[in-house]
Amino acid sequence: MIDEIFKINSINSLNELSELRFDIEELDQDFGLNCRLRFGTTIYQHNDREYEVGVSRAFLRLNLEGCETTLDATFGESELKVVEEIQTSETETGIGLSGCGGVDGSGGLDGSAAAYGKAGAKTKKTRAQSRTLLPVVAKPNDSWEVRPHTVVGKADNSIEGTAIPSTRLCVLRRKRGGNRMSVIAEVQVSKRAIKVAASHGNRMGKTLSEWRSKDVIISQILKRAIQREAATANATKSTAVVAISRCEIAEE
Amino acid sequence: MQLVEDILTPAELDAIEFVSSSETPRFDILVELSGLDPRRDFTYSDLRRLNLCGADLRGYNFTGSDLRLCARNDRTIIDDSTVLTDTQTDWIELEALPIVMKMQEVETASGSDRRLEVLNELIAEFGKSAHVVTYMVSAASKADSLDEFIDFAMFLPQTLSEGHARMLQTAATKLLKKRLSRSKSRTRRDTTIIFALEAIAARLQESNGTLAAKIFGYLAEIADTKNQSVQLGGTYNIEREDLERAFARIGQ
Numbered sequence: 001m002i003d004e005i006f007k008i009n010s011i012n013s014l015n016e017l018s019e020l021r022f023d024i025e026e027l028d029q030d031f032g033l034n035c036r037l038r039f040g041t042t043i044y045q046h047n048d049r050e051y052e053v054g055v056s057r058a059f060l061r062l063n064l065e066g067c068e069t070t071l072d073a074t075f076g077e078s079e080l081k082v083v084e085e086i087q088t089s090e091t092e093t094g095i096g097l098s099g100c101g102g103v104d105g106s107g108g109l110d111g112s113a114a115a116y117g118k119a120g121a122k123t124k125k126t127r128a129q130s131r132t133l134l135p136v137v138a139k140p141n142d143s144w145e146v147r148p149h150t151v152v153g154k155a156d157n158s159i160e161g162t163a164i165p166s167t168r169l170c171v172l173r174r175k176r177g178g179n180r181m182s183v184i185a186e187v188q189v190s191k192r193a194i195k196v197a198a199s200h201g202n203r204m205g206k207t208l209s210e211w212r213s214k215d216v217i218i219s220q221i222l223k224r225a226i227q228r229e230a231a232t233a234n235a236t237k238s239t240a241v242v243a244i245s246r247c248e249i250a251e252e
Numbered sequence: 253m254q255l256v257e258d259i260l261t262p263a264e265l266d267a268i269e270f271v272s273s274s275e276t277p278r279f280d281i282l283v284e285l286s287g288l289d290p291r292r293d294f295t296y297s298d299l300r301r302l303n304l305c306g307a308d309l310r311g312y313n314f315t316g317s318d319l320r321l322c323a324r325n326d327r328t329i330i331d332d333s334t335v336l337t338d339t340q341t342d343w344i345e346l347e348a349l350p351i352v353m354k355m356q357e358v359e360t361a362s363g364s365d366r367r368l369e370v371l372n373e374l375i376a377e378f379g380k381s382a383h384v385v386t387y388m389v390s391a392a393s394k395a396d397s398l399d400e401f402i403d404f405a406m407f408l409p410q411t412l413s414e415g416h417a418r419m420l421q422t423a424a425t426k427l428l429k430k431r432l433s434r435s436k437s438r439t440r441r442d443t444t445i446i447f448a449l450e451a452i453a454a455r456l457q458e459s460n461g462t463l464a465a466k467i468f469g470y471l472a473e474i475a476d477t478k479n480q481s482v483q484l485g486g487t488y489n490i491e492r493e494d495l496e497r498a499f500a501r502i503g504q
Contacts, residue, residue: 016255044256046268048460053256192296192316211460212301213279213376217271217286220293221264222256229259 002026004252006181011246013233014226016042017055018187020245027171030070035060035169037136037146037187037245039159043199044222050199051215053222054158055244057193062142062170062185066178066251069142072171075164076136076144083129090122136163142170158195180251187245194242196222263287272461275380275409280307303376304328305346314339327377351378355387367403380409389416398427402455408463417503420463424499428452432492449490463502470498 002024012019023034041054062069135148146163174181196219198211230242260268270285279302283290290309296316306327313335320340324330325348349357354374361367371388378384385408392404401424412420435448456468474494 014259042256046272048465049272190296192298195298211277213277213282213303214271214274216297216299216302217279217282217288218268220288220297221267221271221286222260223297224288224293225256225259225261225264 007248007250007252009248009250011233011248012244013229014244016040017053017226018058018245020060020185020187020247022183022185022247022249024172024249029173030072031067031172031174031181033169033172033183033249034167035075035164035185036162036166037164038162039146041158041160044196046218049211049215049218051196051219051222052158052199053226054160054195055189055193056147056156056158056195057189058146058159058163058244059139059188060144060146060164060185061188062183064142064172065180065182065184067172067174067181067183070171070173073168074138074170075167076134076138078132078134078137081129081131083127086126086128088124088126090124144169181249182251183247183249185247185249186243188241188243190241191223191227194223194226196220277303277376278306278379279304280309281379303372305348305373305377309334319343323373323376325377346373348377351383354378355391358391364399364403367400368406371403371407375407380407385409385412385416389419393419393423395423395427398424398431398452399455401427402452402464405456405464405467406459406462410461410463410466412463412503414503421500421502424467424502425496428492428495428499445492446489449492449495452495453490467498467502470501470504471495474498 006024008022008024010019010021017040019036019038019040021036025032025034037060039055039058041052044051044053133149135146137145137147139145144164146159148159148161172181172183198215198219226244227242230244233246264287267286267288271282274282274285276282280290288294290312292313294312294314294317297314297318299314299317299322300320302319302322304322305325307324308329310329310331310333315335315337316339318340319336320342321344322341323344323346325346327348330336351374354370354377357370358367358374361370374384388404388408389412392401392408395401395404405420405424408420431452432445432448435445453468453471456464456471459465471490471494474497475490
């Protein structure tokens with residue numbers, strides 16, 4: 001049984017912010033890697049003040065040992081779109097006549113006439129493209145970016161919802177000569193992507209409000225605590241990136 | 253289940269308490285109280301709309317942070333030791349005025365919005381020192397309208413000396429009477445007073461941690477004791493006596 005071959009261990013230390021789970025299934029000679037990734041927000045309350053904590057952008061990264069991803073369909077493929085270019089041509093022709101005449105002081109007659117013709121062509125080009133903005137996009141080298149869009153652009157608020165809904169993320173194949181497969185998946189967020197915001201501030205106006213400095217400092221304390229917790233739970237060494245969820249799949 | 257509260261150390265919980273109960277809105281002083289490291293904890297952060305007037309920012313590292321719409325003045329200290337690499341800045345330059353001139357500006361403010369703005373600046377720069385509190389109590393006591401009184405109450409601390417509390421109690425009661433009689437005179441109906449009372453309660457609720465919020469708290473307690481549905485601003489109608497009693501409790 002596949003369950004006996006692979007040991008799966010999910011570490012979701014900040015379990016209100018993200019949940020990463022994996023499942024592996026045997027497909028002839030390959031393995032299907034199924035994933036569920038959810039994000040949420042949490043509220044920290046102090047006295048009568050509330051702070052919403054979440055992440056605005058995350059990356060799911062796989063670290064593969066003894067195996068590699070196949071060229072099968074991968075979740076979140078954002079294929080480059082075909083751009084249609086339409087060319088239209090318009091031609092324009094015109095004929096004109098000009099002339100002038102006069103008598104000069106010597107009694108001679110001077111006259112000239114000219115006919116001219118004009119022909120031109122105008123070319124118009126229009127391009128049309130439609131783009132689908134996926135909330136989860138497959139990136140190079142076994143990673144995926146989670147960043148929902150809104151109708152007004154990329155959302156800067158916290159992600160709340162299911163990013164990968166229990167579906168196949170990719171297919172793995174044992175490397176030739178490899179005798180033990182291991183997959184380490186991490187949900188990584190940059191320090192900037194950890195969002196802590198006062199849920200309701202002073203209604204007298206946010207700019208320069210008395211509580212703004214306090215809110216920012218309390219937010220920084222919460223962010224620092226989250227980074228520390230994530231680094232401890234997931235043994236992250238980088239200070240710029242924090243792994244908020246981790247899942248290890250190892251062949252027994 | 254691990255909540256954000258669970259990952260905070262006792263020192264961080266204390267720091268949050270120190271910051272939120274502090275009477276100074278000065279950014280650098282709050283940072284010192286918080287135990288955050290200015291060289292490390294303010295990188296890649298959203299620090300927009302901070303009031304940095306008078307703040308000593310020497311040694312701060314704001315690498316990658318967003319400092320747009322932050323206010324500074326001549327007393328803000330930024331030098332070579334302040335790291336602004338990849339920092340987005342769009343300073344609001346404010347004039348550094350002596351405290352007396354700032355107080356005069358409060359007195360001559362054209363309306364509530366402007367008064368709140370200048371009070372914000374006054375407190376951001378000079379803090380809620382005994383001098384500033386005495387000034388605000390005196391100005392609130394001389395207010396021409398209840399709205400003007402509430403503007404000051406939105407900045408006054410919750411703890412006051414007996415003398416100050418008495419002055420404010422007397423002024424608030426007098427101004428409430430004036431406000432309600434003006435409301436009634438418009439329509440000659442008692443029901444108009446209900447709207448006026450609700451508007452007053454809504455304003456009192458606006459500003460956390462201040463005298464205004466404390467008065468709103470008294471109002472909620474009074475409503476509680478009436479054994480009614482105590483959703484202020486909801487189904488419960490605030491009565492004139494409730495507000496009078498709440499104002500009478502100032503300083504308790």
